[in-house]
Amino acid sequence: MSFGSRLDAAWVTSGAMLCIGLDPDPARLPVGVGIFEFCRDIVDATADLVCAFKPQIAYFAAAGAEGDLERLCRHLGDHHPAVPLILDAKRGDIGSTAEQYATEAFDRYGADAVTVSPYLGTDSVEPFLRRGAVFVLCRTSNPGSGDFQSLEVDGEPLYLHIARRVSSEWTALGECGLVVGATYPDELRAVRATVGDLPLLVPGVGAQGGDAAATVAAGADTTGRGLLVNSSRAVLYASSGPDWLDAARRVAERTRSALTLTGR
Amino acid sequence: MSFGSRLDAAWVTSGAMLCIGLDPDPARLPVGVGIFEFCRDIVDATADLVCAFKPQIAYFAAAGAEGDLERLCRHLGDHHPAVPLILDAKRGDIGSTAEQYATEAFDRYGADAVTVSPYLGTDSVEPFLRRGAVFVLCRTSNPGSGDFQSLEVDGEPLYLHIARRVSSEWTALGECGLVVGATYPDELRAVRATVGDLPLLVPGVGAQGGDAAATVAAGADTTGRGLLVNSSRAVLYASSGPDWLDAARRVAERTRSALTLTGR
Numbered sequence: 001m002s003f004g005s006r007l008d009a010a011w012v013t014s015g016a017m018l019c020i021g022l023d024p025d026p027a028r029l030p031v032g033v034g035i036f037e038f039c040r041d042i043v044d045a046t047a048d049l050v051c052a053f054k055p056q057i058a059y060f061a062a063a064g065a066e067g068d069l070e071r072l073c074r075h076l077g078d079h080h081p082a083v084p085l086i087l088d089a090k091r092g093d094i095g096s097t098a099e100q101y102a103t104e105a106f107d108r109y110g111a112d113a114v115t116v117s118p119y120l121g122t123d124s125v126e127p128f129l130r131r132g133a134v135f136v137l138c139r140t141s142n143p144g145s146g147d148f149q150s151l152e153v154d155g156e157p158l159y160l161h162i163a164r165r166v167s168s169e170w171t172a173l174g175e176c177g178l179v180v181g182a183t184y185p186d187e188l189r190a191v192r193a194t195v196g197d198l199p200l201l202v203p204g205v206g207a208q209g210g211d212a213a214a215t216v217a218a219g220a221d222t223t224g225r226g227l228l229v230n231s232s233r234a235v236l237y238a239s240s241g242p243d244w245l246d247a248a249r250r251v252a253e254r255t256r257s258a259l260t261l262t263g264r
Numbered sequence: 265m266s267f268g269s270r271l272d273a274a275w276v277t278s279g280a281m282l283c284i285g286l287d288p289d290p291a292r293l294p295v296g297v298g299i300f301e302f303c304r305d306i307v308d309a310t311a312d313l314v315c316a317f318k319p320q321i322a323y324f325a326a327a328g329a330e331g332d333l334e335r336l337c338r339h340l341g342d343h344h345p346a347v348p349l350i351l352d353a354k355r356g357d358i359g360s361t362a363e364q365y366a367t368e369a370f371d372r373y374g375a376d377a378v379t380v381s382p383y384l385g386t387d388s389v390e391p392f393l394r395r396g397a398v399f400v401l402c403r404t405s406n407p408g409s410g411d412f413q414s415l416e417v418d419g420e421p422l423y424l425h426i427a428r429r430v431s432s433e434w435t436a437l438g439e440c441g442l443v444v445g446a447t448y449p450d451e452l453r454a455v456r457a458t459v460g461d462l463p464l465l466v467p468g469v470g471a472q473g474g475d476a477a478a479t480v481a482a483g484a485d486t487t488g489r490g491l492l493v494n495s496s497r498a499v500l501y502a503s504s505g506p507d508w509l510d511a512a513r514r515v516a517e518r519t520r521s522a523l524t525l526t527g528r
Contacts, residue, residue, distance in 0.1 A: 023361070058357060058364035064372055066330055090357050092381055093322060094406040094467075096497075097287070100322035108328060117356055119383045119401060121408025137383060142358040144385025148426065153415045158422070162412065203358075233360075 003112050003133035003175045006084050007199060010051040011225050011261060013082060017216070018256040019201065020046055021088065021232030022055040022072070026063055028237050030244045035060070036068040040075050042236060045245050046252045047080045052228050054086040054201075055109075073109045084112045086201065086228070090137060091128075092117030098127040106132045115179060115201070118162050122170065129174025136166050138191060141181025141204030159187065160194055167195040177201055182210025182229065185218040197221040199228060205255065206234025212258035224262045231255050267376050267397035267439045270348050271463060274315040275489050275525060277346060281480070282520040283465065284310055285352065285496030286319040286336070290327055292501050294508045299324070300332040304339050306500060309509050310516045311344045316492050318350040318465075319373075337373045348376045350465065350492075354401060355392075356381030362391040370396045379443055379465070382426050386434065393438025400430050402455060405445025405468030423451065424458055431459040441465055446474025446493065449482040461485040463492060469519065470498025476522035488526045495519050 011017060022042065024035045033041075043053060053076060060069040076085050087109055091101040105114040105128070113133035116125055128134045139149055139159040149159040163178055170176050180191045182204035191200065200219055204210035212229060219227050235255070239247035275281060286306065288299045297305075307317060317340060324333040340349050351373055355365040369378040369392070377397035380389050392398045403413055403423040413423040427442055434440045444455045446468035455464065464483055468474035476493060483491050499519070503511035 025364075056361060056364075058355075058361045058368065061330075062364040062367040062372065064330065064334075066325075066328065070328075090355070090381075091322075092356070092383075092401075093354050094404065094472075097320060097322045100289075100320075100326040103326040104322065108326065117354075117381050117383055118412060119356075119381055120404050120406055121411030121413070123406055123408035137356075140358065140384050142384055142387055144387035147385030147429070148382060148422070149385070151417045151422065151425065153417060153422075158412070158415065158417075161415065165411070208358075 003084065004199070006082070006112060007051065010082060010084055014049060014051050015261055016049065016051065016256045016259045017225065017227040017229050017261070018050050018252065018259050019052040019054050019086070019228040019230040020050050020235055020252060021203070021230045022053060023059050023232045023236060025059060028240070030240065034068070035063060035065045036071050039072045041245055042248055043072070043076060043080065045249050046235070047083055049252050049256050050083060052084040052086050054088050054230055056088045056232070069109060073111070077110055085110065086113045086115065086135065087111035088115045090115050090117050092120050092124055094120065095123045095127060098124050102127045102131050113177070118166070125170060126173055129170065129176070133175035133177065135177040135179050135201045136162065136170070138163050138178040139180045139184055139187045141183045141208050141210065145181065160190060163191045163194045167198055171198070179203065180219070182215045183208055185214050188215065189218040192219050192221065197223070197226055199226055201228045201230060203230040205229050206231040212255055216259060229259050267348065270346070270376060271315065274346060274348055278313060278315050279525055280313065280315065280520045281489065281491040281493050281523045281525070282314050282516065283316040283318050283350070283492040283494040284314050284499055284516060285467070285494045286317060287323050287496045287500060289323060292504070294504065298332070299327060299329045300335050303332070303336045305509055306512055307336070307340060307344065309513050310499070311347055313516050313520050314347060316348040316350050318352050318494055320352045320496070333373060337375070341374055349374065350377045350379065350399065351375035352379045354379050354381050356384050356388055358384065359387045359391060362388050366391045366395050377441070382430070389434060390437055393434065393440070397439035397441065399441040399443050399465045400426065400434070402427050402442040403444045403448055403451045405447045405472050405474065409445065424454060427455045427458045431462055435462070443467065444483070446479045447472055449478050452479065453482040456483050456485065461487070461490055463490055465492045465494060467494040469493050470495040476519055480523060493523050
């Protein structure tokens with residue numbers, strides 16, 4: 001089953017375009033709760049609300065917790081097999097090294113899709129596209145994202161040039177989406193106008209300040225879908241008290257309400 | 265001691281500008297030799313020849329061998345403390361995530377420097393620069409590197425724009441070098457002309473086809489140094505027979521001979 005088909009089904013089943021990012025910061029976990037248990041409980045408490053989960057591998061790597069990430073990915077496959085798993089790793093390296101990273105993402109962790117950087121060009125992304133879906137960094141959500149992404153190339157910003165290249169060429173090599181931050185709705189609208197109905201992974205809602213309703217208005221495709229709007233910290237760390245799991249679900253429900261499918 | 269001082273000392277001690285990349289591909293290891301043992305033996309057999317070692321984390325990650333990488337980095341620190349350790353990871357993410365990757369590189373693995381991608385801009389690199397040195401991807405060695413890196417921005421290719429930004433601004437935030445492939449000597453010359461005496465990490469010699477002497481001619485700085493010319497596969501897999509370690513040293517010596525300091 002293609003990634004696109006899985007994602008379509010997950011949009012319909014969850015009724016919304018919410019993706020929850022799993023960024024387990026040891027300094028912010030509830031007292032006595034380990035990385036795996038924290039992520040597992042968040043996942044079990046919110047799986048009916050989301051169209052995807054997105055573990056951020058940096059948090060696991062910093063803690064030396066690759067084993068926890070393996071367990072988490074197995075748990076997702078065993079208990080929530082219909083929910084797509086996107087490994088947020090932003091890989092980007094020459095072809096022979098990209099093969100190794102593709103093995104990491106798709107074999108070791110069983111991801112359905114992985115985030116990648118476009119900077120090294122087509123042959124750096126092909127090894128991923130042969131084995132699964134990718135979300136290519138386009139216009140990111142951070143303050144410095146304009147430093148290079150907005151440089152003018154042939155009369156348009158670099159990120160639009162990349163968006164066009166991905167939608168016109170890389171989609172012939174495999175399943176592609178793009179990463180476009182919620183913190184820049186005008187840019188999100190421009191990317192959507194450029195790439196047709198490609199799925200857009202949109203971080204930046206919640207802790208980073210992006211607005212969910214504005215994101216849908218700017219980024220939904222012609223069918224009213226097409227987005228995976230990610231919230232991580234606002235959900236995960238909604239409360240540091242014993243009610244952390246209920247609080248996380250409440251924030252997820254609230255965020256989701258601005259992201260429900262309209263059946264347009 | 266700064267990274268620059270350590271690198272200066274390593275150039276002088278080794279008498280050359282050879283960096284050996286540690287890319288342990290399980291499919292190519294000598295029979296019966298594990299990932300850690302392979303890398304340790306290569307390191308011990310060649311440490312007097314090199315100005316740096318550069319483990320490529322993708323190979324360890326694909327094999328689930330982060331523990332081997334930890335042991336290898338500890339071994340380097342214990343037995344070859346004067347040789348700089350560059351973690352090749354090509355990280356690039358928003359600030360809060362970059363903090364986690366910096367913890368991985370500098371705390372967990374004890375790296376002296378890490379390779380990073382520029383695509384997300386200044387705030388994505390700052391967390392690394394606060395804690396160690398970085399080598400920023402500029403013009404990479406792979407066939408598709410021109411897809412975006414050579415796009416024209418303000419009358420010059422994007423990679424030169426990035427080189428200028430790094431040398432004029434990012435060096436104020438911490439110690440920077442650039443990654444420029446040996447497979448494009450003209451571009452290497454252009455980068456050197458743009459960035460003064462910043463160290464350039466130059467992959468692509470050996471298996472990827474770059475020529476060592478041409479690399480020095482195009483890329484050395486005004487003192488005749490300034491380069492870390494990397495060879496990985498040509499050294500590591502010089503022989504698949506029982507003579508693999510002697511063969512690796514012979515290839516390293518031969519590569520090094522084109523990279524000796526001229527005392528210019």
